[in-house]
Structures are given as structure tokens and as C-alpha cells.
Amino acid sequence: MKDLGAPLLFRIMEKRKKKRLREPNPFMGPPLKCAGRLRQIMTRHYYLSRFAKGARPVAWVTSGAPVEILRVFGFYTIYPENHGALCGAQKMGPELCAEAEKKGYHSDLCSYARIDLGHAFSGKTPAGRLPRPDLLFASNNICQTVLYWYKQLSHQWDIPLITFDTPYNFQEIRSGDIHFMVRQFEEMVPELEKISGRKYSHKRFQKIIRIAAETSRTWGQVLAAMKHRPAPMTIFDAFVHLAPVVSLRGLPVALEYYRVLLNELNERIEEGIGAVREEKKRLMWDNIAVWFKLRDWSHLFAERGVNFVAATYTNAWAETIHHLTEESPFESMAKAYSLIILNNNLSHRLKLMEKMIRDYQVDGLVILSLRSCKPYSVGQYDLKRLLMERLGIKSLIIESDMTDFRTYSEEQARTRIEAFLEGLGV
Amino acid sequence: MHITRKEYLLEQKEKGRRLMGVFPALYPREILWALDIVPAEIWDPPLEIRQAGAHLQPYICSVVRLGLELILQGKCDFLDGFLFPHTCDSIQNLASVIYDFIGARKPCYFFYHPKIPHGHTARDYYLKNLKALAAELKRQFGPLKMDSLREKVDMGRRISELLGELYDLRAARRLDASNEAFYRTIRKGEYLFPDDYIAELEGFLTQTRSEESRNGATIILSGILPNPPQILTLLDDLDVQVGHDDLLNGSRRLLISNEKPGDPFEYMAECYFHMPPCPTRGSSISDRMRHLLSLINATGAKGVIFNVVKFCEPEWFDVPNLQEELKKRGVPSLVLDTELNQGLSGQMKTRLEAFIEIVRVHRESITTKH
């Protein structure tokens, strides 16, 4: 597809950005140089999507879905959850949610879903325009919600929906479950051939798998860089830099990007540059980011010498996907995608959090309780209690939504954060 | 039968049967019966939430919160284990909270049913899961005799026939029973062993079968379960009959299969894929709509009440589209956002009464084009 107009758009954006440049925060280290490149990659991705329709088959995909299989058929992929995060960061959450609510969708439903449905009904988006999909591709490895949500789009637009059903791992993963998932992949192939009009190529698939696994591995190294003291990056950066591994996984651009980012982080480590100038305490984050508070909170914590160095959320794309192997792409994909954090039991999550707390030398934990997201949130109270009992780790629970700030109380959150930080002695 | 659910379960225990607390909604009860296990389903125990709040956020549905409360208050101590079907995200995580963290000191079983509603792959997988569950249960509860399983499959089939007959009679307005009595009886299936349930249903059929056709308006009740029960009594007071339901613990669990049972596992799988559509099984909106329209056609219902449990995602997502489609066909509908066991607020009562008024005046025939 031609890169029509993209360079011009970037120039305009850069000009606008320069106008908006804010004063650097004295408590934070220099910003990541890579940030501009990331912005370009993601803007280009959304920009080109406007011209994808007709040129390439377009799929809307859930964040945990095994997108590698779609890449074989050349699908241009759009991630409504990533778009939801973008809307959240641009503080458009309530506006788009309200569009869905006007149509009868309850305000208690996941706000990513409401934003997406709101966009589908109104066309509103900070990304200019999103192409209407030829295929909806959903996997319930993150939640059942995406199945209910994608079903609405499928009905609304009369577009095929392919569901990748990943049985929840109540205990260990079972061979029958793996077999079930592999068979689903095998059945998907002819369907995808039909929708895309392209033939399956095993060689192409293996190459994509290789890139995806390497991207996930490199993303893991990016995150692991935060084990250093001072951490060269903050988790608030990682929330933003997560976009390529989510949305562009399996494409060379994402891998290249993380290699550049990793180099930059290694340089910072060598030079002793921290994301927070004086890193006194290190925290871990549990759950999705609060997109509309990203900047405020990174400053708020940095002012007290506190850095977030780990998050269960950002770790999700580094935990299992690097296990993909080109020798057994379907089977390794089945395992990798069904073992991700939200499709695994809470005992696994507890062990994972314990390990991360140790590995990243974490002093405290901030838990976001999200009314939007049951699978991430149910069990957090017990996780908090058990981590305190086992590791003596202090934690704070904040109630908020990731995008819809109508339910968020700034005053309450501030008071709780202040009290928590005092408890940590900063 | 005039004993309470608890008394009945204790009596069963004395007889040597084992008791399994079962969370909603879809599970192969025949396997449990064949192992001489009485499934005691946990939907809406009449409790006040006191302890569950320490484990679950307030935005989790009351089915899940009440179920956990029942365990925390020690009211499940006489049970021999728990079974968690994979109904939704909230039950999924509740299962893990109980098994991994709270330590109910009981064996816990988990049953995953596919979220792809059609096809060989899903069917084979379901079949394998039935057998895997049977093997797991056997390890704790003793041998599973195929004869016994066949017998229990037959009983399950008989129950479905009786329920089918009751539902059909009610749809044809030939059942002389209040809404409250109908669901009180049907819901005994949540804990009665099959022979007792069959006797209960047969008795109820005999008592309520009527030659005369009932008058009054008819509606369809959709949602998870008929709670708060005051909805039913209000409809009774207003002389409105629930002509059919689209309830997860009602007709969505009716096993409908024209096939004769051969291999019991195959038969159970067959039934599962023939159940009426349900979002917890991944049914599409069009399947649900077609089904709702068939219920409306069969009963001459003049409206649909969506009685949706607060925070229940599987239900809430489908409601706007279903309402919209009904509206296009001139069928009025009402959506209630309900907390279990909280009764009917004044506002809900007024809305229900106003809706029934609309239904009453809406006498012209309804176009139900597919």
C-alpha cells in the first residue's frame, strides 16, 4: 500500500507538537528519544488504515488474539482496545461511551467495548477514521466480554466473526484443550483463505511466527531493563511503548522498534540515567493503565522519588508469546495464547506477582480495581492480602476506570495515593 | 413435598448420597446423579452480603457475591464438593478465588463448555470434557456404572419431557398455575434428585393441567433467573401470565433432542448443542432473536421483559440489539436492572405496571417476520 500523504501528516503533527511542548518535569529524567519514533509508527499505522480498505483485507482483532495467523493472509489489523486506550489518553472516553449508552448499552459494561461501539455508531475517533472490517477476530483468552462485544459488531455490520476459544486453565493446561485449539486453527485456514482471497503459505507463517516470538522476547528485555537501579524507564512509558507488540506483532517494524528502544535503555543504564531523577522507592502496577491519568500520575509519583518498574499488564505480552516456535506453530500458538495471565488461574497470577516483586525489587504495589474488567479485577482483594502475608508488601487499591473518567474521583484517589506514599516513607 | 431445600439435602446425605454445590449454569447433571451425587445449585441464596465484600468488588453481580457469601457463612459445610461451570468471567475468577485462595476445604471441579456454539470441533471437545469430568469425579466418588448413567440419562430425558409439557401447556394457556407457583416448582430441579423431581413435576402437571383456556395478557420473561420473586407475584396480581421464558435457569437449559439415547455421553453432547440459544454458550444475536420470536409466536405474548441481573455482562451486551429488533416488529419490551433478593423498588413496580398497561392496549397482532 502506498504511503500516501503520511510524511506530510507527520510534519504537521511535529509542528503542532512543538507548539504544545511542555516544560520538562524536574523530577524526571530526560524523556526517551524513541518516543518520537513510536509516535510516527503508530500514527502511520492508523493513517494507512484509512487506505487499507479495498487494498487489503481488514480485521479487527482483540488484544490477546493470535494475530500471526491473520498476517499470513495479509490482513490489515486494527485493535479496538488499542484505539480505546488512545481515546482514553485523549480524554474522549466519556464522549464515546455515551454514544454507546445512547443505544442502550449499560454504563457498567467494559469501557473499551463501549468506546468501540460508540465509535461504530458515531464515527467519532481521534484517529481520523477507522476502516470498517472484513473480519472480526476475537479470542476469549483475555475475557468473555470480547465475545459479547464482537458479536454486536458482527450483527450490526453483518461481518463474519471468527472466535478463537481458549479454555480457561483452572489448573494445568490439558492436552485435550491444546488439541481443541489446534483444530480451531486448522479450521480457520480455509475460512481465512476465503475472506482474504489469499492462499495459506506455511513458509510465510513460519517467518511471521519467528518475528512475533522475537518481538515478544525483545519486549521482555525492554521490560527487564527496569530491573536496574535506577530504572531507565517507567511503567508509564511502557504502557505507551506497548502499542507495537500489541498491534503490530509479527511485523518487522515492531521488532525493529524494540531493538532501538532496548539499545537506548541500555545506554541509559550505562550512563546511570533513571526515568525518575532520584529513585527512592520502586512500585509495581496491577491491571490496565488509567489512560487519562498517565501523565499526571507519572509526575505525581516522580515528585516523591517513586518509580513504577513493573506491571502485570505490560508483562502479559512478554510472558508466553516468545514460546512460539516455527517447528510447531499451531501447537505453540495454542499454548502461548491460552497460558496468558488472564486465562490462567489466580494461583499462577500470585506466583507471577511474587516473582516480579522479587526480580524487580519492588517496595509496594498499586492495584487498580477496574469495574470495566472482571477477569482482571476479581481476585485482587485476595492477591493483596496474600502478597502482604507472604512478602510483607504494602499495597494500595485504587478504584477507577481505564478510560471513562465519569466514575473516577480525583480527590479520593489523591488522598489514598498520598497516604500510601506516606506509609512507604516518601 | 413440604420440606425445605436444606432439610431435603440433609435427608439425602443420610441416605448415603453425596452433595455437590454447583454454581450456575450448564453442567452434565446426569453424570453427578449416576455417581449418586445430588447437585445443589447455588443461584440466589437468601442472604445478606456480610463477608463476601472482603473478597469481591461491589461491581460483581449478586449471583457470584451471594454464592461466595453462602460458603463464607459456613452454610455449605455439609456439602462434599463444588462444581464450577465456565459460565462467565465472574464465575471463572470466583472458582479460582475459592479453589486457590479461600480454600473451601472441599474438592473443587471445573467444567469448561465451548464458546463456539456449532461444529464438529466444539462437539468433540465437549464430549471429551464430559468424559474428563466423569473420570475426575469417579476418582473421588467411586465407580461410574454405565447402566446407572444410562438410567440417569433416561431420567434427564423424562424431566425434559415433563418440563417441555409444562412449558407447552402454559404457552397454550392451559396451565392453571400462578407464575409464582410455576417457578417455585420448576426451580426445585435445582436440588431435587431426579426421581423426586419427576414425581414433583408429574404431580404439578396433574394439578394444574386445565381444559379451559386462560385469559389475560401474556409476556415473555428473559434473563438469568426469576428473581426478585416479587416480579412474579406482581405479574400474578396484574393477571399477566409469563407465557414462556428465556431464562438461563429456566428454558435455556431445556435439553431438547429428537435423538434416542444411545451412548449416554454422545447423547448428552447432542443435547448440549441443541439447547436454546444463550450468550453464555456463544450464541449469536440472530439465533437469540429467532428464538425469542418463536416464543412470542408460540404464546401470543404481547411483550418481553428483560430482567437483567446488575453487572451481568453476557446479558447486558445482547439486550440493546434484541430490544431494537423487537421494536422493529412492534413488540414492546421493558428492561429491568435488578439486584437479587432486593425486592421491587417503588420505581421498578411503577415501571412494570406501566409496561403491563402498554402490553394490554397493544392488542393488535404482532408481525413476527423472520
Ligand code: SF4
Ligand atoms: S478491559 Fe477487560 S473486559 Fe474489557 S476487553 Fe479488556 S480484558 Fe476484556
Ligand code: SF4
Ligand atoms: S448473573 Fe451473569 S455475570 Fe453473574 S454469574 Fe450469572 S452469568 Fe455470570
